[in-house]
Amino acid sequence: MALCYVDEAGQEDAQQLASRLSLPLLDQYDLRDEQFSQLLICESGRRCLQQTGRKAPGPVLADFVSGAVAHRRKFGGGKGQMIAKAVGIKGSVRPQVADVTAGLGRDSFVLATLGCEVQMVERSPIIHALLESGLQQAQRDPDVADIAARMQLVNADSIDWLADQLTTECKPQVIYVDPMFPHTDKSALVKKEMRVFRDIVGDDQDSATLLERALALAEYRVVVKRPRKAPTIEGQAPSYQLNGKSSRYDIYTLKSLL
Structure with missing residues (x-):
């Protein structure tokens, strides 16, 4: 992987990122x-990831302002969405959520849109750089700045981060986990993003440990997002499940949300 910039505004950002991530910086690219x-x-x-090659798909980026996330923010169904029910949004209840597999932050943004305070934990410094850029853009946009203000970003290995939080007084009320899994969705967007993610972060081979740590820390519940027909993560069985057309949520309840 290498860093590059396409205009003067991106040059300083690219230089700083190249130093921070220890990546080569290209003056020109093809x-x-x-x-x-x-x-x-x-x-x-703006920062984006782009595969090279003649048949490479388009760029991958964290976008909280336009496109699919904007449509979902406006027309996504609000508190009726399955993810809202999974984390326990009901009436005036808006739990504080730690999304420990943040990815491109879409689920975190949905939860923040619904009023939750969300901590996004992402272990890949490359994906973290995309999230950082997406959040900065959202903070400057008057339509979503208030939502972005409810989102905090952490670059850390989630298993280590969860262990560190055990010694803090303010523990996450809900922990949200969406580990990498072979997706069956045939859309070009999903295939493109999954291909990029697997090149960078690989598959999540430590899901069982992540779930165990999450259960030891969460105050009220742990929510695991899975493909609908995928097996549950090894270890404790979920308390119940919410099933959708292509995905489901395994909910591990620890005590009732008030």
Whole structure:
């Protein structure tokens, strides 16, 4: 992987990121040049990941302002969404959530849109860099700045982070887990993002340990998102499940949300 920039506004950001991430910085780039399989591109305050090669798909980025997330924010069903029911949103209850597999932050953004305070924990420094850029853009946008204010970002290994939180007084009320799993969704968007994610972070081989740590820390419940037909994570059985068309939520209740 290498860093590059396409305009003057992205140059300083790219230089700082190259130093922080210990990645080579390119003055020029050609997507047909496969010297590097992935490029982290900085452009006018935006960061995106781009595969190289003649048949490479489009860029992957964390976008909380436009596109699919904007449509879901406006027309997504509010408190009636399955994810809202899974984390325990009901009436005036808005639990504080730790999303310990943040990815591109879409589920975190939905929960923040519904009024939850959300901590996003992402272990990949590359994906963290995308989230950081997406949050900064959202903080500058008047339509979503109040939502972004409810989202905090942490770059840490989630298993280590969960262990560290055991010694703190303020523990997450709900812990949300969406480990990497072979998706059956055939959409180009999902295939593109999964391909990029697997190149960078690989599969989650430590899901059982992550669940165990989450159960030891969460105050009220742990929620695990899975493909609908996937097996449960090894270990404690969920208290109950919510099933959708392509995915489901395994809910591990510890005590009732008030």
